[in-house]
Amino acid sequence: MAIEDIIPVRFQDEKLYILDQTKLPEHDDFYEVKNAEDLWDAIKRLAVRGAPAIGVAAGYGMYIHARDYACEHGIEDAGDPDTIGTFLEEIDRTRDYLDSSRPTAVNLSWATELMAGTARQIRESAGGKNITCADIVKALGDKAEDIRKADYDSCYSLAENGLSLLKPGMGILTHCNAGILATAGYGTALAPLHLGQERGYGFKVFADETRPLLQGARLTSWELMKSGVDVTLICDNMASLVMKKGLIDAVVVGCDRMAANGDGANKIGTSAVAILAKEYGIPFYMFVPTSTIDMDTPTGDDIVIEEREGSEIYRMWYEHPMAPEGVKTFNPAFDVTDHRYITAVVTEKGVIRPPYDVSLKEIMGRK
Template identity: 60%
Template sequence: MKVSEVVPVKFVGGKMLILDQSKLPGEEKYLEMETKEDIYVAIKKLKVRGAPAIGVAAAYGLYVSTRHSHAKTLKEFRPEVKEVADYIVKARPTAVNLSWALSRMMDRLDTFNGDVSDAKQMLLSEADKIRVEDENSCHKMGEYGLTLLKPGMGILTHCNAGTLATAKYGTSLAPIYLGTEKNYDFKVFADETRPLLQGARLTAWELTKAGVDVTLICDNMASIVMKNGWIDAVVVGCDRMAANGDGANKIGTSAVAILAKEYGIPFYMFVPTSTIDYDTKTGDDIQIELRDGKEISEMWYKQPMAPQGVKTYNPSFDVTPARYITAVITENGIVRAPYEENLLKLKERTVK
């Protein structure tokens, strides 16, 4: 399987399909999405995950959830669509692409002039645009990221920011795929990423399928592989970046960043501009999703592996302070500190 064959969200033959990532790597199964409840559950239960892929799924989901509306006028149709958007956006609070994609779809609908049938087709067209833009964005991030890497490097990654998390290519894995095409011979080390094992189930799976040299390690082994001199760079994705450069990503990312700084290893965070939340001042303002503690104690075991009734704390994300991030890679270029100043310049340049 090549990277181009991994499509986490697709719309073909009038059907919206998502690859059920909760079943990987054991089963590759696509699920058809037909209702707002289907979309909500798919996002909530991590059947589709990764900030960009969630945005794409939400966009298509808004269309498929409203395409059978019986509204006769836009005045009737707009409130129906908004109700669906308000429902889907509650599925996961941290990944900003979810609210970003739905807001973009609603903004287009609010300014659209025409009949309801044309409005529905516009929503589908806008979802297509979001998907294509993300694919192009990931490819550009891959090109920029590759300028920071050299052939033969050992690269550590955490969670999954590959093609499974995006429309295609991935964010932090994009330079690895592009480098592999150029025979860079990267040696990738993938953290397993407890408790949901995205690194083990997803990153190791897609890199192996694409012929990339990948070694799976437990999360608590990151320090020793760095100490051994096997890691030359760390690449990770991001679910929401605050205006000051603090980045929320899968739980455990901040620990990797702190280790990388201790060992003098560059830590690169790959952030699509759609993931930068300029309305969020610092990482302290990012809402962190808390999930069921059974994911820690029971989910992957035949029998519980913790005492009955023990308290659990299961945050899905943590925030890496900007001071630990060597560079932020976007589709519009590489940004370095001071982030509050340079991210704003990036925004102004992008708008122009």
Template identity: 55%
Template sequence: MENKKNIMDYETVALDEENHALVIIDQTKLPGKTEIISLTTQKDIWDAIYLLKVRGAPAIGDAAAIGIYLAAKNLQTDNYQEFYTEFKKAKEYLDSARPTAVNLSWALNRMEKVVIDNKAKTIAEIKELLRQEAIAIKEEDIWICQKIGEYGLSLVKPGDGLLTHCNAGQLATAKYGTATAPMYLGHQKGYNFKVFCDETRPLLQGARLTAYELSESGLDVTLICDNMSSNVMKNGWVNAVFVGCDRVAANGDTANKIGTSIVAIVAKRYNVPFYVCAPTSTIDYETPTGKEIKIEQRPDKEVVEMWYKERMAPEGIKVYNPAFDVTDNDLISGIITEYGIARPPYTESLQKIVALKNKKQQ
């Protein structure tokens, strides 16, 4: 009998070169159905990012890199200026899918740099360099998550209770996840963590995705409603909080899934360390503070209709549905990156992290 594939056996994001496609897990169908979809048009890729079929800052960056490579691959011209003009249009189109996660524009800008830096080469050579860069972005994502996991694991001990919000797991990256990386690496070492997952209203990424992938991997995981985090922390069941991040402002304010700031405030009240797991690609020095981070507004129906057989609010009621909130830097115990852990004051420590990254990449 053929063994049933585990969700962790699938690649979150992949390039199918033969069929000219971006291949992803449709995360809107999880956990009830594992559907692998192949996206061949820019409209399909844009929709997949906007509709959260692929989501999580690193995975969005991986998908965008592959997506813009496929757009470039399909351009039928040998003229550099024509090629670059059409490439730029495709880049701006994909970049418009979601505004808050900095990895989307970061990955697309990195791909554009390949085109600009190699304009003396043939179009065929540029296309090959774009393919290599897209693959490199994904491979770096795996390395980054593993390093974040190693640094995060140094902050906890066997048997600890951990809490996370939303999904910053393997389904949000190429492998390991960011916030879940310490959990997976600890599980491999027999740490026997007890993990609490906030359900994460209104899209339930914690319930549908994090609880699913952690349980499929054999971790001890307990699902809680968002409004239960105070209860489990007050009971002393949580020793540390790990969350992901979509953008880090220069002062250390961080944007993550809506409800993250509530967890941070509660953790501060009960003296539970609150750690943000953030690849250096999410650090945005063009954004001085969290106040300047553009917060995506989502459709009303996600709150009042999406998970119900019948509408669960009065017709015509006003709905406020921001996708993210900003956690102030004074609530954050540390920002865990692939080059180390930044501590307050973040205006200084983040610069040191980035300087270390630049030095090692020289």
């Protein structure tokens, strides 16, 4: 698969396809997501992952469910208040159901509420005119496409804004995967690396493997190699050594939810990298689309952290179990990086710096 063909969420001929990222890098297979249950499963088991890509998939998933529900119940042309009300309730149920698949990444609930809100708005803005379920379905299809286009445009802006912080030839450390595979475009944290490669920046990237799901090993190294970037894979516990050896000039990471004070939840292990970067005097940049900023969450302590099956730690990627049967496990999917360790936050609207409780309000248009 060429770099230009990496489209993790693909909507063609009224069908939703996702690139199954659980099979990368050995297989780059797409499969059809036919209903809300398929999408819930895809999100839960990380077949589709990355906060922006999950949001894009959720938008299309909400549209497909509403379209098929209206067709199966023969209500496309119905416009009576009771039918419309029942239809909106079904859309809300689908929103809540999809939200339950992964609680930490805010783009999921942001996208599903945007879709449900669009459906409600169609009814409220009718102004006494007759609207039908088909009208709502069309609006949902348009909104899903808007979400995808907005993320694509956001990725390019993130690339330009991030590149303004980096210099040619820099050594850069990444954690997890915040690239093309996680979005509808260049990516978030990896976006300036792809754009820099196009412009001859010659970055030397060190990619943390990112245990236990190995997104850095399986996804980031695969994606950057496709782009022609000089990338070296390291174990997570090697980050301190490469920093001490002077091989790292900057750290770039993504974000799944940023609180109003600038605390950022990202893949487990991110906070450790941030603390190391602070110790070694290396700038730590967190790439955060504004759709990922949750101004209704005061601090990182208020972010719900998803916990996953412990078997991911010792069984998932191994031919034989790598721990004794019955061992206790603790497998949080994310941790929260305290805002004091974040040198700058890169958004599609610009680069912001501390104090984040002020600068985030400004960029989000809050008083």
